[in-house]
Amino acid sequence: xxxxxxxxxxxxxxxxxxxxxxxxxxxxxTRGAGSPxxxxxxxxxxxxxxxxxxxxxxxxxxxxxxxxxxxxVVGPDALAEAIRARLEGKRFxxxxxxxxxxxxxxxxxxxxxxxxxxxxxxxxLDELDAVVTSSAVSIAETGTIVLDGSPDxxxxxxxxVPDHHVCVVPVETIVGxxxxxxxxxxxTRPLTLISGPSATSDIELERVEGVHGPRTLDVxxxx
Amino acid sequence: MTAVSLGxxxxxxxxxxxxxxxxxxxxxxxxxxxxxxxxxxLGHATxxxxxxxxxxxxxxxxxxxxxxxxSAIKTEAMSRLPELLTQFEEQFTARGGTVxxxxxxxxANRIVEGLIRETGSSEVVKVKSMATQEIGLNEYLEExxxxxxxxxxxxxxxxxxHDKPSHILVPAIHKNRTEIRDIFLKxxxxxxxxxxxxxxxxxxAARAHLRRKFLSAKVAISGANFGIAETGTLGVVESEGNGRMCLTxxxxxxxxxxxxxxxxxxxxxxxxxxxxxxxxxxxxxxPYTSLWTGATPGDGxxxxxxxLLDNGRxxxxxxxxxxxxxxxxxxxxxxxxxxxxxxxxxxxxGSTYPGPIGAILSPLLTGVEAEENxxxxxxxxxxxxxxxxxxxxxxxPEILVYLRGEDVEAKHGRGPxxxxxxxxxxxxxxxxxxxxxxxxxxASWALSSGDRLGLLEKGLxxxxxxxxxxxxxxxxxxxxxxxxxxxxxxxxxxxxxxxxWKKRAAPGEGDGAARGGAE
Numbered sequence: 114x115x116x117x118x119x120x121x122x123x124x125x126x127x128x129x130x131x132x133x134x135x136x137x138x139x140x141x142x143t144r145g146a147g148s149p150x151x152x153x154x155x156x157x158x159x160x161x162x163x164x165x166x167x168x169x170x171x172x173x174x175x176x177x178x179x180x181x182x183x184x185x186v187v188g189p190d191a192l193a194e195a196i197r198a199r200l201e202g203k204r205f206x207x208x209x210x211x212x213x214x215x216x217x218x219x220x221x222x223x224x225x226x227x228x229x230x231x232x233x234x235x236x237x238l239d240e241l242d243a244v245v246t247s248s249a250v251s252i253a254e255t256g257t258i259v260l261d262g263s264p265d266x267x268x269x270x271x272x273x274v275p276d277h278h279v280c281v282v283p284v285e286t287i288v289g290x291x292x293x294x295x296x297x298x299x300x301t302r303p304l305t306l307i308s309g310p311s312a313t314s315d316i317e318l319e320r321v322e323g324v325h326g327p328r329t330l331d332v333x334x335x336x
Numbered sequence: 337m338t339a340v341s342l343g344x345x346x347x348x349x350x351x352x353x354x355x356x357x358x359x360x361x362x363x364x365x366x367x368x369x370x371x372x373x374x375x376x377x378l379g380h381a382t383x384x385x386x387x388x389x390x391x392x393x394x395x396x397x398x399x400x401x402x403x404x405x406x407s408a409i410k411t412e413a414m415s416r417l418p419e420l421l422t423q424f425e426e427q428f429t430a431r432g433g434t435v436x437x438x439x440x441x442x443x444a445n446r447i448v449e450g451l452i453r454e455t456g457s458s459e460v461v462k463v464k465s466m467a468t469q470e471i472g473l474n475e476y477l478e479e480x481x482x483x484x485x486x487x488x489x490x491x492x493x494x495x496x497x498h499d500k501p502s503h504i505l506v507p508a509i510h511k512n513r514t515e516i517r518d519i520f521l522k523x524x525x526x527x528x529x530x531x532x533x534x535x536x537x538x539x540x541a542a543r544a545h546l547r548r549k550f551l552s553a554k555v556a557i558s559g560a561n562f563g564i565a566e567t568g569t570l571g572v573v574e575s576e577g578n579g580r581m582c583l584t585x586x587x588x589x590x591x592x593x594x595x596x597x598x599x600x601x602x603x604x605x606x607x608x609x610x611x612x613x614x615x616x617x618x619x620x621x622x623p624y625t626s627l628w629t630g631a632t633p634g635d636g637x638x639x640x641x642x643x644l645l646d647n648g649r650x651x652x653x654x655x656x657x658x659x660x661x662x663x664x665x666x667x668x669x670x671x672x673x674x675x676x677x678x679x680x681x682x683x684x685x686g687s688t689y690p691g692p693i694g695a696i697l698s699p700l701l702t703g704v705e706a707e708e709n710x711x712x713x714x715x716x717x718x719x720x721x722x723x724x725x726x727x728x729x730x731x732x733p734e735i736l737v738y739l740r741g742e743d744v745e746a747k748h749g750r751g752p753x754x755x756x757x758x759x760x761x762x763x764x765x766x767x768x769x770x771x772x773x774x775x776x777x778x779a780s781w782a783l784s785s786g787d788r789l790g791l792l793e794k795g796l797x798x799x800x801x802x803x804x805x806x807x808x809x810x811x812x813x814x815x816x817x818x819x820x821x822x823x824x825x826x827x828x829x830x831x832x833x834x835x836x837w838k839k840r841a842a843p844g845e846g847d848g849a850a851r852g853g854a855e
Contacts, residue, residue: 303628306627311577
């Protein structure tokens with residue numbers, strides 16, 4: 114018997130007569146027979162925050178600042194200037210799908226462009242100072258920004274190797290809580306959830322920001 | 337009286353690897369308790385995380401509802417495991433990954449070695465993983481000329497210090513900053529000799545040390561916090577970015593995942609990504625979480641494998657009173673609140689899985705009679721703090737008590753061959769009666785009859801002779817010596833209550849308690 118067959122046989126035997134719970138989070142009454150009593154309303158946790166845009170932005174900023182990220186809120190017209198100010202004098206990479214109007218003409222020529230078809234080698238990325246990306250979803254309550262590998266966010270390597278990540282958060286991508294965030298994401302895309310710059314608390318539980326991931330995280334909220 | 341002769345199915349095979357205590361817990365704990373530095377480090381660390389956890393948990397108005405959902409999802413996942421594992425395999429394979437199955441630690445190690453050999457590489461970078469620690473992968477590869485480099489800061493400290501992890505989340509929790517600096521100075525090639533013990537300086541030294549390894553690594557090995565059956569997605573929850581480095585830059589990625597880590601739906605992540613970070617590090621969210629599904633063309637590793645590991649998990653699953661231990665999401669909240677762990681530290685448990693969860697998980701994976709694991713269910717005061725802290729509501733105290741019963745059955749079982757709580761014979765041999773059996777037998781004889789008890793009570797004045805001038809007995813013989821090792825026993829009274837009562841009680845004077853209660 115192959116390991117696969119044997120393990121599956123062991124599992125079936127261990128479970129005995131199968132009476133599977135078909136969907137533990139289905140509304141009460143629609144569960145399959147034989148499911149354990151899990152109480153009423155298993156999805157009784159919050160699935161929406163009900164916060165308005167002002168509150169969402171305020172909460173997200175509070176959380177990001179707590180993580181020692183630098184945060185700025187700008188109007189669409191001021192975005193290119195805000196990015197320029199962050200990148201002046203730096204060598205940086207951008208994903209091929211980054212909207213061209215986000216880069217000030219003085220910067221556009223200097224940008225190293227990366228794509229899945231023409232990826233920049235890791236050693237070359239390591240020589241660059243910064244990266245600019247957009248983002249897919251941000252979760253205010255936890256201060257989490259999610260990248261999903263879309264063309265305006267690029268390959269995972271470009272937002273990882275350079276030491277400074279400038280991340281643009283369009284206001285319409287901000288949600289209140291974690292379930293709202295996952296509802297907007299496609300789990301089969303390569304997803305990276307980022308909550309502040311990298312950190313460790315491995316030495317006497319003392320938090321040190323900035324280990325292997327980008328040590329500086331700049332968030333620019335566009336609204 | 338074997339399982340076979342009764343026509344009952346045999347229990348699934350036990351797990352092997354770093355999940356067995358090599359000496360009884362009391363002995364190991366006694367040694368660890370002598371280390372004052374360890375106790376100071378542990379006390380500071382566990383209290384710090386404990387306070388942080390309480391703070392962020394109290395922020396969520398629906399924390400209890402999330403715990404209920406987490407527990408329900410895990411119960412569902414276990415009950416549908418065969419179906420979910422095959423669905424996971426189908427999805428992971430359809431998206432360009434390869435699935436391997438390993439019955440035990442040895443088979444998993446062989447599979448991983450084979451996959452590394454195929455790449456021609458002799459060095460791999462590793463993301464912190466409980467599963468690979470459990471199977472002893474690093475030691476196995478090292479013996480075969482493949483160096484596995486731990487990239488999590490704490491795991492690196494443990495690896496460079498030729499030490500063992502003592503905590504699931506903070507494996508070097510038993511070392512303080514000065515000890516860590518000394519390890520780096522001694523073991524880290526090319527380290528700056530002026531290194532101080534400031535945590536930031538130490539973290540930056542690790543960054544510099546590992547940077548070249550990350551950028552040049554061809555093969556990475558990881559564990560997984562979750563595997564989603566619906567989509568074939570794997571997830572790693574981390575803080576430092578070493579995980580992202582390993583999961584993104586190398587060409588080959590090999591993930592070792594226990595079969596119990598599978599979740600039915602992608603939506604279930606919305607529950608566990610709230611429960612895990614808050615319970616684990618006491619943060620609203622951990623800095624980085626990576627989710628990947630097979631291979632993504634042009635982005636990240638293209639040669640992607642997962643090894644699905646049994647190693648005793650089916651044995652634990654077969655135990656209907658113990659299977660809840662498989663719901664564990666390895667957050668470590670239980671050890672941070674445990675009064676026993678806080679004092680003994682993780683090494684005393686002798687297993688990859690320390691603390692309250694380890695005290696049930698290790699014996700369930702190996703069988704309670706294996707090696708010294710039978711002492712682990714006693715490594716608890718049954719205070720219940722672990723149950724309250726557990727984000728998926730594993731009733732650890734109840735399973736501890738159940739396993740103590742199993743241990744007693746295995747060692748001192750009476751009558752026909754002892755049986756598991758599911759009624760199946762476990763085919764254990766009965767051992768010779770111990771002092772405890774004899775003492776309990778005698779107590780049962782005496783206490784079951786008033787006459788016998790009365791007769792024995794006449795011997796009380798004799799026992800008084802054992803007491804010292806302070807009216808205390810400080811040393812009892814035989815088995816009872818364990819009790820008096822750290823306690824005195826008051827001398828017995830000169831007369832028993834029953835005999836005193838008989839002498840004084842006149843009719844109508846026996847209702848004092850009832851009067852008191854009416855006031």
